[in-house]
Amino acid sequence: MSERSIAAYDVSPRVKRYDADMELMHPNRSKMVQIALEVLPFPRTAGLRAIDLGIGTGYFTERFLNNFPNSRVLGIDGAQAMIELAKARLTSLASRVQFVIGDFRQLQELAPGAGSVDVVFSAYALHHLNRADKETVLREVVELLVPGGWFVNADLIVAGSPELESRLQEIRVTGMWNARVALTPDSSIRHQRAVSWLISKRTSVINHSPWLRI
Numbered sequence: 001m002s003e004r005s006i007a008a009y010d011v012s013p014r015v016k017r018y019d020a021d022m023e024l025m026h027p028n029r030s031k032m033v034q035i036a037l038e039v040l041p042f043p044r045t046a047g048l049r050a051i052d053l054g055i056g057t058g059y060f061t062e063r064f065l066n067n068f069p070n071s072r073v074l075g076i077d078g079a080q081a082m083i084e085l086a087k088a089r090l091t092s093l094a095s096r097v098q099f100v101i102g103d104f105r106q107l108q109e110l111a112p113g114a115g116s117v118d119v120v121f122s123a124y125a126l127h128h129l130n131r132a133d134k135e136t137v138l139r140e141v142v143e144l145l146v147p148g149g150w151f152v153n154a155d156l157i158v159a160g161s162p163e164l165e166s167r168l169q170e171i172r173v174t175g176m177w178n179a180r181v182a183l184t185p186d187s188s189i190r191h192q193r194a195v196s197w198l199i200s201k202r203t204s205v206i207n208h209s210p211w212l213r214i
């Protein structure tokens with residue numbers, strides 16, 4: 001599963017639209033990352049040593065480094081194509097970022113030693129793992145953290161009840177709908193495709209959102 005996930009992101013022509021597509025498919029991405037940053041109980045001036053699991057194009061890392069201007073990030077990702085985009089995004093912050101290409105299921109081999117990291121963060125990456133791998137990664141994250149260190153995972157989840165799942169999907173598609181006003185003709189086509197994809201998935205929200213029944 002995870003090898004396939006990495007391979008899917010390691011195709012340069014496909015991932016060059018990654019961030020634009022994320023804007024469409026996850027309109028609350030920015031808000032989610034903002035909340036993940038606000039949760040961290042460290043002063044802005046702290047010199048944190050952090051790891052981004054599945055750094056992708058560097059979106060979360062950029063926000064983290066701007067939020068904590070004395071901190072450094074080790075960005076781990078299996079897909080070279082995504083790392084290339086992250087390097088381009090993070091050029092002005094390059095002195096505070098180190099990249100490692102590898103599978104974060106082997107975290108011990110990729111990261112510094114136990115008890116040497118203040119924060120591990122991740123977005124939209126760990127849901128690619130099966131449950132056993134998630135547990136392994138989480139154990140290794142805990143090993144890496146200093147006492148009082150933090151792990152923040154901003155990711156897709158399936159809610160514990162159909163009602164809550166429906167509400168979460170409603171928030172998501174409402175955001176997609178609201179975002180349409182800012183679309184260019186090209187992104188409008190991709191927006192339509194995203195909506196069709198949601199319909200094909202028959203998400204619970206479809207029953208509640210008449211606009212999806214185009």
Ligand SMILES: C[S@@+](CC[C@H](N)C(=O)[O-])C[C@H]1O[C@@H](n2cnc3c(N)ncnc32)[C@H](O)[C@@H]1O
Binds near residue numbers: 078079103124128
């Ligand atoms: C949906 S992207 C998320 C990227 C970024 N964190 C963001 O918020 O946009 C998932 C990323 O996780 C990486 N990934 C998935 N499974 C991985 C694994 N087992 N080891 C390393 N990277 C992995 C993929 O290559 C991809 O770049």
